[in-house]
Structures are given as structure tokens and as C-alpha cells.
Amino acid sequence: MKVLIAGGGTGGHLFPGIALAEEVVTRHPANEVVFVGTEKGLEARVVPKEGYPLELVKVQGLKGKGLIGLIKGLIALPLAFLASFRILSRHKPDVVVGVGGYASGPVVLAAWLMGIPTAIQEQNALPGLTNKILGRIVKVVFTAFEEARNYFPEAKVQMIGNPIRKKxxxxxxxxxxxxxxxxxxxxxxxxxxxxxxxxxxxxxxxxxxxxxxxxxxxxxxxxxxxxxxxxxxxxxxxxxxxxxxxxxxxxxxxxxxxxxxxxxxxxxxxxxxxxxxxxxxxxxxxxxxxxxxxxxxxxxxxxxxxxxxxxxxxxxxxxxxxxxxxxxxxxxxxxxxxxxxxGRPAAAKELADVCVDLTTQAWGPGGRDRGQKDVKKAPGSKA
Structure with missing residues (x-):
């Protein structure tokens, strides 16, 4: 199974993604994780240190940036989408998970347009604009607070908590x-x-x-x-x-x-x-x-x-x-x-289990790469 995790910027967005990555790669030696972020985000320093490949897209926020910032952000979006399509075509992930941050929007949307299973992880009680929009198209929305449930289609929501790094x-x-x-x-x-x-x-x-x-x-x-x-x-x-x-x-x-x-x-x-x-x-x-x-x-x-x-x-x-x-x-x-x-110590395991389900539903037991023979859920998982 190959998982692409999109987003970052701050530790609040990035570290749940790192926790998911740790869970995925420890399940089977054939499993892979790729991150997509921006060069100015915390991911540019942390992800390589953690040993995961990182792809970069140029994208910035639109909300609260003023007129000039809004114009620059809008101009950058088409290029960010093109870069996202190229990254997805090159890595061919089985599933894409957006964890918030500037890179999450274009990458998750591009994955959805390409027919790749998608999910988002909303860490906060009040979701941001990007996740509210993405919540309408992704297959699963992972939440950590009961208050966030009201902002997404009920059938898509799975409240599992925020994944925590193994360390x-x-x-x-x-x-x-x-x-x-x-x-x-x-x-x-x-x-x-x-x-x-x-x-x-x-x-x-x-x-x-x-x-x-x-x-x-x-x-x-x-x-x-x-x-x-x-x-x-x-x-x-x-x-x-x-x-x-x-x-x-x-x-x-x-x-x-x-x-x-x-x-x-x-x-x-x-x-x-x-x-x-x-x-x-x-x-x-x-x-x-x-x-x-x-x-x-x-x-x-x-x-x-x-x-x-x-x-x-x-x-x-x-x-x-x-x-x-x-x-x-x-x-x-x-x-x-x-x-x-x-505390929700099993959040990363539960999130990874759902990623396995999405992969199996979309591509079959072997994922897109039929050489991957084993992407089983963690023992004792119920998700």
C-alpha cells in the first residue's frame, strides 16, 4: 500500500500525518508513504529528518491575506494543481490523505479528479474552509472533536481523535x-x-x-x-x-x-x-x-x-x-x-485501517501494485 499525505505548514497539521506514516510503514515492508507540502512549511525540515520522501508544491493561503496576497494565491493555484497531477501520476498512490495546510487542497482535489480514494483529517473542533470544501468530495472525514461532525456529511465522518507519533x-x-x-x-x-x-x-x-x-x-x-x-x-x-x-x-x-x-x-x-x-x-x-x-x-x-x-x-x-x-x-x-x-492512543491505527479499506475497495487486496501482498489491518482493530 502506498499512502500520499498532503499538507503541513505547522506541527498541528504535520505531526498527525507523521503518526499515520509511522503506522503505515511498520505494518508491512512493502508499504510506502510520500508527503507533499511546501518549502516554507515545517514539513520541509521535519519530513526528510523522519526518513520520508517529500514533494513540494508552490501554494499559499487565500483567506486573510489582503488583496495582493489573494491575487498571488489565485495565480499560484493552477500551477499547484498541475504540480499535484504530476506528483500523483509519478507516485501512483493507493490513497491520498489531506491533513490540512496549504498543500492539502490542490493535492486532494487533483487526486479526487484522478479517481484516487481520498480522505481528510480535521484536527480542530471548528474546521477550516479548505476542509469544509474537501469534505464534500472525499470518501472519509476523520475528526477529533464532536463539534466538527456538524460541518461534514454525517455518513463520511469517523471520529477517531488526532493521531500521535510513536515516540x-x-x-x-x-x-x-x-x-x-x-x-x-x-x-x-x-x-x-x-x-x-x-x-x-x-x-x-x-x-x-x-x-x-x-x-x-x-x-x-x-x-x-x-x-x-x-x-x-x-x-x-x-x-x-x-x-x-x-x-x-x-x-x-x-x-x-x-x-x-x-x-x-x-x-x-x-x-x-x-x-x-x-x-x-x-x-x-x-x-x-x-x-x-x-x-x-x-x-x-x-x-x-x-x-x-x-x-x-x-x-x-x-x-x-x-x-x-x-x-x-x-x-x-x-x-x-x-x-x-x-486520550485516544489508537487514533493512528484506526486511521490506517480505514486507509486499507479504501485501498481494497478501489483497487483490490493488492492495491494498485499487485506485488504488495499484505496490507492487513493491525491486530485487534475494529475500524
Whole structure:
């Protein structure tokens, strides 16, 4: 079976695709995965490092780009479609899965026009425009939140959760290791988050008396790295904080953390629940249709997280909340337990099972390449 995964741009779109790819290639040595993305997206750096081939198309967003950006985007679309047709003709995938991001639209649409089975994976509670459109033509829509179901044809929807990379899965069964200091993991997504970074630096002013009890790991994104490093140093926290642009080994970072402070992107929330982590969520206020706040509500309502709108959050509020959780281990443990109840560790397996079904329905048991003899579902799968 050959699966082509289209999309990316940010970790929220890309990492579920990586999780699906890991599941597909570990099932049978003949299985293959190809990614299609853009040169400016996170996939350009991550996918080759993960060992998967990556094809590039030139495409950009249309919404919220202004008149000039809209014109440039429209001009680029025909070329993106032509490039998509060429890539699909060359690789001849058995199934194409769009995971969101700029490349997803033209590639999935081209695959549909070529008669290749297609599916999309919607990570958020409120789907974006591209997936709303693609949802009308693809065979299956994978969702992670019940709220997303209303935006797609009911018969196509399969709510399986967001796939999680294998390197994070061992956290699902792992108990937090004992350590002397209170460990806090802070990140704003793969590209960072300036508003969140600034609130954290402001919070340090109210945490000086517990500084020696803290162990902080802070992913800032490229643009804020030096400013945040300086902020920690200026406030006397340099010795207790590891400040980095990007965390490659998120599994270890999650495993060590007692508390996570982050945005509310769908993939981040899926990782929090699988890794069973209590969290303070600060949704990105400019996310399309405010979907991050809608995402976060699912964890807040379950008692797994505390949420602040960025416009309402101050450094003092953040410090008070963090201090309260430091001194109430029972509450922290309960939040972590409730997060774990929401975890969907089998999402990647279930998604791959449906891809097998789509391949078999379209091409027969051997897929388009009759030399592939075994694309069976994972043992115990029900999808």
C-alpha cells in the first residue's frame, strides 16, 4: 500500500500525518508513504529528518491575506494543481490523505479528479474552509472533536481523535518519574507564541520566592529565542530555565513535566491527553473562527485543564495559577488523570485501517501494485 499525505505548514497539521506514516510503514515492508507540502512549511525540515520522501508544491493561503496576497494565491493555484497531477501520476498512490495546510487542497482535489480514494483529517473542533470544501468530495472525514461532525456529511465522518507519533506513545502508560523540582514545560506550537512568551516573562516577577523549586523548559520559536533568553537572565531565572527555539524530543519533555503551559492547537491537546498532563491553556486569539478556544473547552469541561484568554491573562494571574498548582499536588494529579481519560492512543491505527479499506475497495487486496501482498489491518482493530 502506498499512502500520499498532503499538507503541513505547522506541527498541528504535520505531526498527525507523521503518526499515520509511522503506522503505515511498520505494518508491512512493502508499504510506502510520500508527503507533499511546501518549502516554507515545517514539513520541509521535519519530513526528510523522519526518513520520508517529500514533494513540494508552490501554494499559499487565500483567506486573510489582503488583496495582493489573494491575487498571488489565485495565480499560484493552477500551477499547484498541475504540480499535484504530476506528483500523483509519478507516485501512483493507493490513497491520498489531506491533513490540512496549504498543500492539502490542490493535492486532494487533483487526486479526487484522478479517481484516487481520498480522505481528510480535521484536527480542530471548528474546521477550516479548505476542509469544509474537501469534505464534500472525499470518501472519509476523520475528526477529533464532536463539534466538527456538524460541518461534514454525517455518513463520511469517523471520529477517531488526532493521531500521535510513536515516540510519544510510551508516555501513555508511563508514570511521571519522581524529581525534586516542579517541572514546567512551556511552548506555543512549532512556530512559537509571542503573547504567551511575554506573559510567562511577566509571571517571573511574581515567582522569585519559588525560583529554586522550579525547573522550566521553554520552547520559544525562532523569532523570540534571544528575547526570551534575555528575559529569563534579566529576572534571575537563567539557571532554572532551558530556553530553546524548538524541541525535537517532545516525548522526553512531556515525560518530565508536572505541568504544561501552551496554546490550544488540536495536536498539542491530543498529546497532552495521551501523555496525561495537566495544563494551563492560552488559546491563540487570532486562530480562524477562534477554533483554539473551542478546542480548549473540551479539556476545561473535563477538568483536565485551566484556560485563560490571552486578552485577559496577566503575568500575575499566570504566576498565581502556577503557584496554586505547585502547592496542590492532589489537584494536579486529578487534572492529569482526567486528561488521560480523554486520550485516544489508537487514533493512528484506526486511521490506517480505514486507509486499507479504501485501498481494497478501489483497487483490490493488492492495491494498485499487485506485488504488495499484505496490507492487513493491525491486530485487534475494529475500524
Amino acid at each position: 510519544l506513545m510510551d508516555n501513555y502508560l508511563r508514570s511521571s518519574s519522581a524529581h525534586e523540582k516542579f517541572s514546567v514545560l512551556i511552548f506555543g506550537g512549532s512556530l512559537g507564541a509571542r503573547g504567551l512568551n511575554n506573559r510567562v516573562l511577566e509571571a517571573l516577577d511574581s515567582l522569585g520566592d519559588v525560583k529554586d523549586q522550579l525547573d522550566i523548559v521553554h520552547q520559544t520559536g525562532k523569532l523570540d529565542l534571544e528575547n526570551v533568553k534575555k528575559g529569563y537572565a534579566d529576572k534571575g531565572f537563567a539557571d532554572v530555565a532551558q530556553v530553546v527555539e524548538f524541541i525535537d524530543d517532545m516525548s522526553s519533555a512531556y515525560a518530565k513535566a508536572d505541568l504544561v503551559i501552551c496554546r490550544a492547537g488540536a495536536t498539542s491537546l491530543a498529546e497532552l491527553t495521551v501523555c496525561k498532563k495537566a495544563s494551563i491553556l492560552v488559546p491563540f486569539p487570532h486562530a480562524t473562527d477562534n477554533h483554539q478556544e473551542v478546542n480548549a473547552r473540551a479539556l476545561v469541561d473535563a477538568g483536565a485543564a485551566i484556560m485563560f484568554r490571552e486578552s485577559e491573562l496577566t503575568g500575575q494571574k499566570l504566576a498565581e495559577t502556577l503557584r496554586g498548582l505547585m502547592t496542590d499536588p492532589a489537584k494536579l494529579k486529578q487534572m492529569a488523570k482526567k486528561a488521560g481519560i480523554l
